[in-house]
Amino acid sequence: MEKLQWFSGVVMGLEALAIAGIVTAVAGAGVSAYGQYQAGQAQKAMGDYNAKLARNEAIAKEQATAAETQRMRTQKERALASQRAAYAKTGAMTTTGTPLLAMAEQAGLMELDILNMQRTGAMSAGASRSEAAMSKYQGSQAAKAGTIGAGSTLLQGASGATSMYMRAK
Numbered sequence: 001m002e003k004l005q006w007f008s009g010v011v012m013g014l015e016a017l018a019i020a021g022i023v024t025a026v027a028g029a030g031v032s033a034y035g036q037y038q039a040g041q042a043q044k045a046m047g048d049y050n051a052k053l054a055r056n057e058a059i060a061k062e063q064a065t066a067a068e069t070q071r072m073r074t075q076k077e078r079a080l081a082s083q084r085a086a087y088a089k090t091g092a093m094t095t096t097g098t099p100l101l102a103m104a105e106q107a108g109l110m111e112l113d114i115l116n117m118q119r120t121g122a123m124s125a126g127a128s129r130s131e132a133a134m135s136k137y138q139g140s141q142a143a144k145a146g147t148i149g150a151g152s153t154l155l156q157g158a159s160g161a162t163s164m165y166m167r168a169k
Contacts, residue, residue, distance in 0.1 A: 018167075026158070028157065029158070032157075033151070040146015043142030044140060046139060047138050047142065050131075051136040055129065057128040058126075058132065065117070065121025065124075068117055068121070072113065080103060080110075083106060084103065
């Protein structure tokens with residue numbers, strides 16, 4: 001009878017140990033799944049933040065380009081006015097002939113410089129907008145991966161707990 005009680009106590013102890021193992025496996029899977037989900041959400045937040053920074057950078061580049069355009073146009077007008085004044089001092093007519101052609105060529109070259117600067121500014125702002133879109137996309141994908149990873153971990157934990165339960169029976 002004493003041996004039977006001892007054996008019964010051992011069996012109950014093993015059952016308790018098996019139950020504790022199952023509970024631990026399920027809790028571990030839950031904690032791991034939550035960690036994967038939170039990591040995905042943190043990467044999404046980082047992607048959103050980086051996207052916002054890149055959008056702000058694009059706006060700043062557009063504003064800088066607009067200011068530089070205005071500065072260059074003012075400089076162009078002053079240079080042409082100086083050129084007209086220099087021709088006028090010599091008595092040359094600025095509405096015909098070589099002076100007109102020289103001023104038109106100078107105005108054209110200056111306008112090309114302005115257009116090239118605007119093109120460069122637009123390309124730079126466009127690159128920043130593309131960077132913003134990519135950061136947003138990467139953050140979104142990281143969040144999805146975290147959610148899928150969390151689901152996978154929960155399923156693996158449930159499978160492991162079921163397996164442990166079946167072995168303990």
